[in-house]
Amino acid sequence: MATPCVFCGAAAFYRLFLGGRVSLTRRQGVWKAAAAELQTDTGFQILRLRHTTGVTTKKNVAALRRETYTVDFIKKQIEEFNIGKRHLANMMGEDPETFTQEDIDRAIAYLFPSGLFEKQARPVMKHPEQIFPKQRAIQWGEDGRPFHFLFYTGKQSYYSLMHEAYGKLLEAEKRQSQLQAKGLFSEKTETKDLIGSRWLIKEELEEMLVEKLSDQDYAQFIRLLERLLTLHCGAEEEFVQRFRRSVTIQSKKHLIEPVQYDEQGMAFSTSEGKRKSAKAEAVVYEHGSGRIKVNGIDYLLYFPVTQDREQLMFPFHFLDRLGKHDTTCMVSGGGRSSQAGAIRLAVARALCSFVTEEEVEWMRQAGLLTADP
Amino acid sequence: RRGVSFRLQALRVCSGRHPCAVCCPATMLNRVTRLVPRARQLDPGRFLHGGPQGPQGLAVHLDDRVPDETPRAGSRPSEDDPAGAGEQREDRHYRIPLQDLPTVFAHGLPQYQHYVCQVKTFHEACLLVRRPALELLRHLDGTNFAHPAVRYVLYGEKGTGKTLSLCHVIHFCAKRDWLVVHVPDAHLWVKSCRGLLRSAYNRQRFDQPVEASSWLKSFKTANERFLSQIKIQETYMWNKRESTEKGRPLGEVVEQGLTRVKNATDAVGIVLKELKSQSCSGAFRLLVAVDGVNALWGKTTLKREDKSLMAPEELALVHSLRKMVRNDWHGGAVVLALSQTGSLFTPRMAYLPQELLGKEGFDALDPFVPVLVSNYSPEEFERCIQYYLENSWLQHEKAHTEEGKKELLFLSDANPGQLERLCAYL
Numbered sequence: 064m065a066t067p068c069v070f071c072g073a074a075a076f077y078r079l080f081l082g083g084r085v086s087l088t089r090r091q092g093v094w095k096a097a098a099a100e101l102q103t104d105t106g107f108q109i110l111r112l113r114h115t116t117g118v119t120t121k122k123n124v125a126a127l128r129r130e131t132y133t134v135d136f137i138k139k140q141i142e143e144f145n146i147g148k149r150h151l152a153n154m155m156g157e158d159p160e161t162f163t164q165e166d167i168d169r170a171i172a173y174l175f176p177s178g179l180f181e182k183q184a185r186p187v188m189k190h191p192e193q194i195f196p197k198q199r200a201i202q203w204g205e206d207g208r209p210f211h212f213l214f215y216t217g218k219q220s221y222y223s224l225m226h227e228a229y230g231k232l233l234e235a236e237k238r239q240s241q242l243q244a245k246g247l248f249s250e251k252t253e254t255k256d257l258i259g260s261r262w263l264i265k266e267e268l269e270e271m272l273v274e275k276l277s278d279q280d281y282a283q284f285i286r287l288l289e290r291l292l293t294l295h296c297g298a299e300e301e302f303v304q305r306f307r308r309s310v311t312i313q314s315k316k317h318l319i320e321p322v323q324y325d326e327q328g329m330a331f332s333t334s335e336g337k338r339k340s341a342k343a344e345a346v347v348y349e350h351g352s353g354r355i356k357v358n359g360i361d362y363l364l365y366f367p368v369t370q371d372r373e374q375l376m377f378p379f380h381f382l383d384r385l386g387k388h389d390t391t392c393m394v395s396g397g398g399r400s401s402q403a404g405a406i407r408l409a410v411a412r413a414l415c416s417f418v419t420e421e422e423v424e425w426m427r428q429a430g431l432l433t434a435d436p
Numbered sequence: 437r438r439g440v441s442f443r444l445q446a447l448r449v450c451s452g453r454h455p456c457a458v459c460c461p462a463t464m465l466n467r468v469t470r471l472v473p474r475a476r477q478l479d480p481g482r483f484l485h486g487g488p489q490g491p492q493g494l495a496v497h498l499d500d501r502v503p504d505e506t507p508r509a510g511s512r513p514s515e516d517d518p519a520g521a522g523e524q525r526e527d528r529h530y531r532i533p534l535q536d537l538p539t540v541f542a543h544g545l546p547q548y549q550h551y552v553c554q555v556k557t558f559h560e561a562c563l564l565v566r567r568p569a570l571e572l573l574r575h576l577d578g579t580n581f582a583h584p585a586v587r588y589v590l591y592g593e594k595g596t597g598k599t600l601s602l603c604h605v606i607h608f609c610a611k612r613d614w615l616v617v618h619v620p621d622a623h624l625w626v627k628s629c630r631g632l633l634r635s636a637y638n639r640q641r642f643d644q645p646v647e648a649s650s651w652l653k654s655f656k657t658a659n660e661r662f663l664s665q666i667k668i669q670e671t672y673m674w675n676k677r678e679s680t681e682k683g684r685p686l687g688e689v690v691e692q693g694l695t696r697v698k699n700a701t702d703a704v705g706i707v708l709k710e711l712k713s714q715s716c717s718g719a720f721r722l723l724v725a726v727d728g729v730n731a732l733w734g735k736t737t738l739k740r741e742d743k744s745l746m747a748p749e750e751l752a753l754v755h756s757l758r759k760m761v762r763n764d765w766h767g768g769a770v771v772l773a774l775s776q777t778g779s780l781f782t783p784r785m786a787y788l789p790q791e792l793l794g795k796e797g798f799d800a801l802d803p804f805v806p807v808l809v810s811n812y813s814p815e816e817f818e819r820c821i822q823y824y825l826e827n828s829w830l831q832h833e834k835a836h837t838e839e840g841k842k843e844l845l846f847l848s849d850a851n852p853g854q855l856e857r858l859c860a861y862l
Contacts, residue, residue: 385842
C-alpha cells in the first residue's frame with residue numbers, strides 16, 4: 064500500500080508546483096486521478112509520441128517531452144505560416160492570394176542565398192504539416208480506456224487495415240462462390256491496372272499509418288492485397304488502388320529527332336552527345352555501307368584502340384544495323400575514351416529517328432540513351 | 437537473334453608424311469573423309485586440311501557459301517609453287533612450304549611476332565594473294581633485264597599488308613632462283629644501335645658491327661648457293677695482314693665479315709657493290725627488297741661522341757644501301773616498302789611516299805612505280821575469315837554467322853592488321 068501514498072505524494076507535489084495550469088477537473092478516485100496525473104505530467108493532455116525510443120524511465124520522459132507538438136501548437140504554427148506567406152508575397156511584390164509553394168521556394172532562395180551543398184540544410188519555408196512529423200492524437204479516453212479495439216496489439220492501424228482487407232477478401236470469395244454456384248462466373252482478366260503503377264513501399268505505408276512496421280508485416284500486407292487482386296472484383300478495386308502509386312514511363316519523355324533530307328534526297332538525322340568533358344555531334348545517314356568518319360578521319364585511324372571502336376559499334380550492333388548506315392561525327396574535348404562514349408550517345412540518339420518505338424525503349428533500357436556525366 | 441552454332445565435322449586429318457603437294461593438288465575428287473571428333477580438331481600438333489570435301493561440307497552447313505566450279509573452291513591453299521603467276525588467282529590463300537621458311541626468310545619478320553606464332557600454330561605459312569602483290573609479280577615476270585632496274589614502292593596505311601606483300605614477292609623471286617638481298621627492317625639500323633665505331637675506310641662515317649654481322653649471317657643462309665658461284669672482281673685489303681684476292685668467291689668476303697666483326701660493315705658494303713656490278717653481266721638476277729626504306733632518308737636517334745644527333749648518311753650501312761637502291765644498274769629489280777610504324781619523328785597518320793620519304797628521299801627514289809596496298813575488299817575479308825574458320829581458329833559460336841562477320845568487319849574496318857590482331861593470340 065505504499066505505492067498509492069507515493070503517487071499521492073507525487074501528485075501533491077506536482078499540484079503545488081504547477082498551480083493554475085493543472086486542471087483538476089478529473090477526480091474520480093485516488094487511483095484513477097493518480098494514474099491520470101502520472102500520464103498527464105503537466106496535468107494537461109499530452110500526446111504520446113510514436114518515436115519513443117523504448118527507454119521510458121522517468122528521467123528520460125522529461126527529455127522526450129520537449130519533442131511533443133500539441134495540436135494547438137501545430138495550429139498556431141499554421142496560422143503563423145499563412146501570415147508569413149502573405150508578408151512574403153507583399154515583400155516580393157506579388158499577389159498574396161495566388162502565392163503558391165513554388166513561389167515561396169523561389170522567394171526564400173532569393174532572399175536567403177545559401178551555398179551549402181546539402182539541399183536539405185538550406186533555409187526552407189514550408190507548411191507545418193510537412194515540417195513537423197505526423198503524430199497521433201490521443202488514443203484513450205478520459206477513463207484511460209483506449210478508443211480502438213486493437214490498441215493493445217501495439218500496431219493498431221496496421222492490424223485494423225489487415226482486418227479490413229481480409230474482410231473484403233472473404234466477401235469477394237463469398238461473392239465469387241455465389242456466382243459460380245449460379246453459373247454466372249466469367250473470367251475477367253483486368254491486369255491493365257498493374258502496368259504503370261507500383262505498390263507502396265514500406266516507408267510510404269508507415270507514413271500513411273503513422274506507425275512503425277516490420278518488413279514481414281509489410282510483406283504480409285502486400286501479399287494480402289495481391290490475393291485480393293486475383294479475385295477480380297470491381298468493388299475492391301478502389302480499396303486496392305489506394306495502395307498503388309503510378310510510375311511514369313520514362314521513354315515517353317524522350318524527344319525523337321525528326322529525319323531531315325539533304326540536297327540529294329538522302330535521309331539523315333543529327334544529334335548530340337556528351338560524356339565527361341567531351342562533346343560530340345553525329346550525322347547518321349539512312350543508307351550507307353557502315354563507314355564512319357570522325358573529324359574527317361576514318362574511325363580506324365582516329366581510334367586505334369579496339370575498345371573505343373567497340374563503343375562505336377554498340378548502337379549499331381544492338382539494333383542489328385551494322386553495315387547499313389554511314390556516319391559523320393565531329394567531336395571535341397575529353398580523352399579518347401570519353402570521346403568514344405560521347406559519339407556513342409550521339410549516334411544512339413540519332414538512330415532513334417530511324418527505328419520503331421519499341422526499339423527505342425529497348426535502347427533506353429540498355430542504357431544507350433542515358434547521358435553518362 | 438542468336439544463330440545456331442555449327443561444328444565443322446567434315447575435315448580430313450593429314451598425317452604429314454607426304455609433301456603437301458601430294459595430298460592437296462587442285463583436282464583431286466576421290467578423297468576419304470572421316471568425321472573427326474571435336475576435341476581432336478583443337479590439337480595444334482596435327483595438320484588440319486580441309487581437303488576437297490571440306491568446302492562442300494562447309495557449303496552444306498553455312499548460310500551463304502556459294503561453292504565455285506572447281507572442287508577446291510576458294511577454301512584451301514593449293515599453290516605451293518609460286519612459279520607461274522597464271523596459277524595464282526586472287527583471293528586464294530597461298531601457302532609457303534615450311535622448309536622454305538628458314539632460307540627465304542632467314543632474316544625473319546621482326547615486327548611480326550603474331551604471324552610467326554600463327555605459322556607455328558597452324559603448321560603452315562599462308563599468305564592471302566592480293567592484287568598489289570599479283571601486279572608486282574606480273575611486272576617482275578615481264579622485266580626487261582637490259583633496262584635499268586625498276587623501283588617499286590609499296591605504300592599504304594598502317595596494317596594494310598605491305599610487309600607481307602613484300603614477303604610474297606621475295607618468295608616468288610627466290611623460287612625463280614633470283615638472288616635476293618632482303619633488308620627486313622631498315623629502321624633497325626638507325627635506332628638504338630650499340631657499339632658504333634669510326635669506320636676505318638672512311639673517317640667520316642660510322643660502322644655498326646652488330647647489325648652488319650647479323651645481316652651477313654642471314655644473307656649467307658639465304659643465298660648459300662650463290663656465294664660460291666660469284667667471284668669478286670677486286671682485291672680488298674682488310675688490314676696489313678689480311679686481304680681477299682680478286683677472283684675469290686664472294687663467300688670469303690662474307691666469312692671475313694663474320695669472323696672479324698670490326699670489318700662486318702665494310703664486308704656488307706663490298707658485297708652490295710659486287711652484286712650490283714655483277715648483276716649487269718647476267719649471271720644471276722638480283723632482287724633488292726628493303727622494308728621501311730623511309731628510314732634511309734629520315735632521322736636517326738644515334739649520337740656521335742659529342743652527343744649530337746647523326747644524320748643517316750654518316751652511317752656506312754645506310755650509305756651502301758642507298759647506293760644499292762639507286763637505279764644505275766640493270767639485271768634485276770628493286771622492291772621497297774614504306775613503313776610508318778617503326779619510323780622516327782613522323783606523324784602517325786602519314787603514309788604517302790612524299791610524307792614518309794621527305795624531299796630528299798623522294799628525289800633519290802624518283803622515278804619509281806608506286807603500288808598502293810589498301811584494306812581488304814569484301815571478298816578478301818571473307819576469304820580471311822574462311823581461312824580462320826577452316827583452321828578452327830575462331831571458336832565463338834557467332835563467328836560462323838553473318839552477324840559475327842559483320843562485327844569483325846566493323847571492328848577491324850577491313851584492315852588486315854587489325855583483323856589479325858582481333859583474331860590472334862592473346
